[in-house]
Amino acid sequence: MKYFQPQSVDEALEIAHTSEATFLAGGTDLVLHMRTGKVQPLGLIDLGKISVLREIKEIEGSLEIGSMATFAELGKSELVFRKAHALWQACQTMGSPQIRNQATIGGNLGNCSPAADGLPALLALGAEVCLSTKAGNEILPLESLLSRTPLLEQGALIRGFHIPMNGQKSGFAKLGRRKALAIARLSVAVSVQLNGSRTDNVRVALGAVGRRAFLSEALGQELSGQELNNELLEKGVIEVQRIVREALGTRASAPYKRVAVAGVFREALTSIIPEGGQ
Amino acid sequence: MIEIKLVVNEKPYTLNVEPSERLIDALRNRLGLLGTKEGCGEGECGACTIIMDGKTVNSCLVLAAQANGSVLTTIEGVGNRRSPHPVQKAFVEVGAVQCGFCTPGMVLSAKNLLDKNSHPSETEIGIAMSGNLCRCTGYDKILRAVKIAAEEGKQ
Amino acid sequence: MKTSVVGSRVTREDAWGKVFGQTKFPADVNLPGQLYAVVIRSPHPHARVLSINSDYALEMAGVVAVLSAKDVPHNAHGVLFRDQPVLAEYVRMVGDPVAVVGAETEEIAREAAKRVQVEYEVLPTVFDPEEAMKPDVLPLHPSLRPTNVLYHMPIRRGSMEEGWAKADVVIEKEYNTQHVDHAFLQPEAVLAYLDERGHLVVQTATQYAHYDRGEIAHALGLRFSQVQVKTLAVGGAFGGREDISLQVIAALMAWKTLRPVKMENTREESFYSHSKRHPMRMQYKTGATKDGKLVAMEAKIVGDSGAYASWSINVLRKAAVHATGPYVIPNVSIDSYAVFTNNPFSGAMRGFGAAQTVLAYESQMDLLAKEIGISPLEIRLRNIFKVGSTTATGQVLTSSVPLDQCLAKITPYLQRGGESE
Amino acid sequence: MKKRGIGLGCSWYGTGYGNGFPDVSSAFVEIHDDGSATVLTGAVDVGQGSNSIFAQIVAEELGLEAQDICVYSGDTDATPDSGTTAATRQTYNTGNAVLKAVRQAKSSLLVYAAREFSCPTPEGIELKEGYIGVKGDPSRRVPLADLVFQARLRGERFISAESSTARSTPVDPETGQGAPYWPYSFGCQSAEVEVDTETGVVQVLKVVAVHDVGKALNPTQVEGQIAGGVTQGIGYALLEELELDEGKIKNPAFSSYLIPTALDVPNIEAFFVEDAESTGPFGAKGLGEPAMLPTVAAIINAIDDAVGVRITSIPATPEKILKALAEKNGEVNR
Structure with missing residues (x-):
């Protein structure tokens, strides 16, 4: 196996184009999968030395997150706290401090486990993904990318994410077996734009309810254009339970998850509703 | 084999490692730093915790090659019998050490917390230690030891 | 008695080596020229090994030996009965070791282990202890027991008829506990070698070095005086290091190859190579008078021993003896069973049978209290053992029975807290 | 909704091998020329x-x-050979x-010293x-080192070997009657829990543990045993379960076999009661295993106190709790 440590994105893309090697982000999943034999890459392109991919910054009304930003960096970023709160919340509980220090948001997408902690938040926040290959760049909504199989073509690099900063408020909640080092059994992220107390452009995303995290456009529409209050919350609870019931069908985990999602959804949404519950 | 350069416990090293070689294996087998323990091999137990460029990582989930150019601290680089680190002193005095297998990783997580935050709250201590499993002591004394070490650092 | 050092908060001498990372656990010791050995384990819960083809493994550069049952002089070990093979020809659980590869490096050994081909004749299995107890189910250890019931302990005290007659309230319920792993942080590891005396030295982490020595000596046909077991730091045990795991296999490889041999379990291998806490099914019936005095108790306890006896007899005995809880009950009938199945073998784990029954007897106490209308504390205070009390086995407790003092100390903490949203 | 409850659990535990199995520990002691000493024992x-x-x-004796x-x-x-480190037997048995060994070495030292100090009896x-x-x-009085060194020049050595056997008899195989263990160790714990009625998640907020230790030879270690035991008890009650499929372990990893982390363990208040056991060293009895026993009962009883459901099969997973709540509320087949 060959190992490359490119210093720039162009160099990385060039190697990917010619070598059939796999991109290595933080490695917290890939290193494990290589050891168990689940993945047997022909080569590795370590992105860890490309500092431009680690940046978290605000450009022209958009929050730009490099794919190699770690969960710890995102979870400590003031900008992410203010502008992408659901993502910030997801970064607090993912794995453990050690894993958050190493695992990256781009790697979370590349690995794309059903329980990936970062993806529901990114979906709810309306993130676009920026992909690059030697041929050029492609920018597309995350939900579009998540509908592709395979997720990425050989040689495609996840450069980062654009998150629109349109004043949306967002929240995230996760249900795990324990309070640290817990794989999400259910996760819910919600984002809402508020006109006074009326909701607009509501986006609800779910994790660990199927093969990949997904955005429920129907539920978002249902909850948009209404007063944000407990009544809306209860309406959402019933709907989200229906979505989970449909998504899980007869899976063994279904009877529990379709009930428990109520509490998770409630927690995600109440973290947005201003104090007092309106 | 690829050549990597590392600074480990303030000493520079140049090593030739396999592309798939984990950092824990390079530290234990090539450098003889046996204080770094392997408990699960999947980043769950934190026994293999080291400090890499100022951050704790599970050395079983990092490739040696990924650490190229990094500055590392392992347990061998923290304190000694003449002058133990305040965390080490507190662990011994409070009774936070039983079987001791998780201890090196615990000490490094605690040290790294205090390096960055000399006045951690109890919640911050709990979170900082949440990636290190212990099966003997029940955490109570471990968390207390970190708190005492933090208080000592303030004086 | 006035003491000065005893009773004081002396710090532990060993803690210093541990905080500096100097303490040697078995994975931390090595010798020049050591082989690395890896075990091949059965994927089947019940099977006969028909053949082992190690040709493909031995073809690999760096592979030194592949050993199997035929290479073990006395192929058995075990704490109560030697019913567990060192390397199995007859498999009773998933994970039973069937062969071991010795090679120059860990990588080679692990790769070679994959190339050892084992042919099995798969046999019928039984996983449910109640099913396994039935007389028509084939016994897993016919030389030990004619059925899968390894052990039955009855306790009979007083008269059940009289007991139930006095009972105003009777609670009947079934309780179930699960298989639990010790999950000690340090996976098993061994370094075995022949020293300059020609003695076999085995450095490992164990709960009982002298027992390990006996099992190694027995399996290899050596004198105790020719085997040294030296305990290195033990990274947690909780009962999971009582039975033999890798010790005999490593010693065998060293004895056969005359090379130092290192073995280290991965976490997954560790799960397969030590015992588990017994799952138990506990059917309880407890009766009390309306003023909260216990008068009768009946219990049937079935413990899943899994594939080997290990400490099952002692565990199910302890379960029976402790089944009443620390309470005076004049009329008692208990039947406790240890049963072989094709599950992972159960053995010692912290609590040793008494950790399961506490769920049952303490749940019964709360249910009785509720039914009678007194507090959980009150029903306990009316029944607890004191000096002079007689247990269900008829034992009179002659000294140091301070449960009343313990309860007095905890009473202030039993105030019910408020609800929160 | 999150609801809180408190539960109590009591337990007892007969220490040692029991049932008449020879429960023997041995030790060698040597008092050195400088007054320090070495003890050798098989106890791991x-x-x-x-x-x-x-x-x-x-140290206490010398x-x-x-x-x-x-x-x-x-x-x-x-x-x-000092027997196995199990059955809560090392503090008591070994x-x-x-203690026997050091007292034996000490007695020859005292006899020698009595002669030196012209004292008619070592007492x-x-x-x-x-x-x-x-x-x-x-x-x-003289420094111990001086006396031992002087004794050495006169050919005296203070070395001993002793064994101690615990008392235990086999029970009758037909009736189970007999005195199988000695001593017994007692304890009780309370747990306060919070149950989320929507997700079924149980959080343990506080555990108070009171254990009978005869005599705490080292209070720090007693507290350590209690906290460790409670933590294992929490795992046993709420988290840990080996999942088997036809005898195969489905979760042989720390990512799937979950033990408590630092964030899953609440504040634990540990107390001990000292009521000397006459047969124990300085009155001590063992605590290793007893420390984990009452936890599971305290938690299960606390769950009932909080939400009124009786969990009879552990671990008390969120699934089991939601199912029990649904049954209690008469909801079927949700």
């Missing part, structure tokens, strides 16, 4: 701290500090053997703070 310290308990016992004592253990070429000699001398006469 698995992390619970038996070696440091043995050092304290020897009027020394614990750091004056070297404890070497668990090496079959050098140490005598502790007794060590009149005491060892204290590194000195040996006449009881009640501080002017007539």
Whole structure:
């Protein structure tokens, strides 16, 4: 196996184009999968030395997150706290401090486990993904990318994410077996734009309810254009339970998850509703 | 084999490692730093915790090659019998050490917390230690030891 | 008695080596020229090994030996009965070791282990202890027991008829506990070698070095005086290091190859190579008078021993003896069973049978209290053992029975807290 | 909704092998020329701290500090068989053997010293703070090291080997009647929990643990055993379960077999009761196993107190709790 440590994105893309090697982000999943034999890459392109991919910054009304930003960096970023709160919340509980220090948001997408902690938040926040290959760049909504199989073509690099900063408020909640080092059994992220107390452009995303995290456009529409209050919350609870019931069908985990999602959804949404519950 | 350069416990090293070689294996087998323990091999137990460029990582989930150019601290680089680190002193005095297998990783997580935050709250201590499993002591004394070490650092 | 050092908060001498990372656990010791050995384990819960083809493994550069049952002089070990093979020809659980590869490096050994081909004749299995107890189910250890019931302990005290007659309230319920792993942080590891005396030295982490020595000596046909077991730091045990795991296999490889041999379990291998806490099914019936005095108790306890006896007899005995809880009950009938199945073998784990029954007897106490209308504390205070009390086995407790003092100390903490949203 | 409850659990535990199985521990003690001492025993310290308990016992008897004592253990070429580190037996059983051994070595030392101090009986000699001398006469004492060194030149050695056997008898196989264990150790714990009625998640908020230890030979280690035991008890009650499929372990990994983390364990208040056990070293009895026993009961009883459901099968997973709540509320087939 060959190992490359490119210093720039162009160099990385060039190697990917010619070598059939796999991109290595933080490695917290890939290193494990290589050891168990689940993945047997022909080569590795370590992105860890490309500092431009680690940046978290605000450009022209958009929050730009490099794919190699770690969960710890995102979870400590003031900008992410203010502008992408659901993502910030997801970064607090993912794995453990050690894993958050190493695992990256781009790697979370590349690995794309059903329980990936970062993806529901990114979906709810309306993130676009920026992909690059030697041929050029492609920018597309995350939900579009998540509908592709395979997720990425050989040689495609996840450069980062654009998150629109349109004043949306967002929240995230996760249900795990324990309070640290817990794989999400259910996760819910919600984002809402508020006109006074009326909701607009509501986006609800779910994790660990199927093969990949997904955005429920129907539920978002249902909850948009209404007063944000407990009544809306209860309406959402019933709907989200229906979505989970449909998504899980007869899976063994279904009877529990379709009930428990109520509490998770409630927690995600109440973290947005201003104090007092309106 | 690829050549990597590392600074480990303030000493520079140049090593030739396999592309798939984990950092824990390079530290234990090539450098003889046996204080770094392997408990699960999947980043769950934190026994293999080291400090890499100022951050704790599970050395079983990092490739040696990924650490190229990094500055590392392992347990061998923290304190000694003449002058133990305040965390080490507190662990011994409070009774936070039983079987001791998780201890090196615990000490490094605690040290790294205090390096960055000399006045951690109890919640911050709990979170900082949440990636290190212990099966003997029940955490109570471990968390207390970190708190005492933090208080000592303030004086 | 006035003491000065005893009773004081002396710090532990060993803690210093541990905080500096100097303490040697078995994975931390090595010798020049050591082989690395890896075990091949059965994927089947019940099977006969028909053949082992190690040709493909031995073809690999760096592979030194592949050993199997035929290479073990006395192929058995075990704490109560030697019913567990060192390397199995007859498999009773998933994970039973069937062969071991010795090679120059860990990588080679692990790769070679994959190339050892084992042919099995798969046999019928039984996983449910109640099913396994039935007389028509084939016994897993016919030389030990004619059925899968390894052990039955009855306790009979007083008269059940009289007991139930006095009972105003009777609670009947079934309780179930699960298989639990010790999950000690340090996976098993061994370094075995022949020293300059020609003695076999085995450095490992164990709960009982002298027992390990006996099992190694027995399996290899050596004198105790020719085997040294030296305990290195033990990274947690909780009962999971009582039975033999890798010790005999490593010693065998060293004895056969005359090379130092290192073995280290991965976490997954560790799960397969030590015992588990017994799952138990506990059917309880407890009766009390309306003023909260216990008068009768009946219990049937079935413990899943899994594939080997290990400490099952002692565990199910302890379960029976402790089944009443620390309470005076004049009329008692208990039947406790240890049963072989094709599950992972159960053995010692912290609590040793008494950790399961506490769920049952303490749940019964709360249910009785509720039914009678007194507090959980009150029903306990009316029944607890004191000096002079007689247990269900008829034992009179002659000294140091301070449960009343313990309860007095905890009473202030039993105030019910408020609800929160 | 989150609801809180408190539960109580009591337990008892007969320590030692029991049922008449010979429960024997042995120890060798040597008092060195400089007054320090070494104790050799087969008892393996698995992390619970038996070696440091043995050092304290020897130091106490010889009027020394614990750091004056070297404890070497668990090496079959050098140490005598002291039985297994299990059954909560090392502090009690090997502790007794060590105490017997040091007392034997000490008795020859006292006989020698009595001669030196012209004291007609060794009863009149005491060892204290590194000195040996006449009881009640501080002017007539010498450093222990001086006396032992002098004794050595006269060919005297203070070395001993002792064994101690615990009392236990087999029960009647037909009726189970008999006295299988000694001593018994008692304890109780309370747990306060919060149950989320929507997700079924149980959070343990506080555990208070009170245990009977006879005599706490080292309070720090007693607290450590209690906190460790409670933590394992929490795992047993709520998290841990080996999932089997036809005998195959489906979760042989720490990512799927979950034990509590630092964030899953609440504040634990540990207390101990000292009611000396006459047969134990300085009145001590064991605590290792008892420390984990009441936790599961306290938690299960607390869940009932909080939400009124009785969980009879552990671990009390969120699934089981939601199912029980649904059954209680008469909801079927949700």
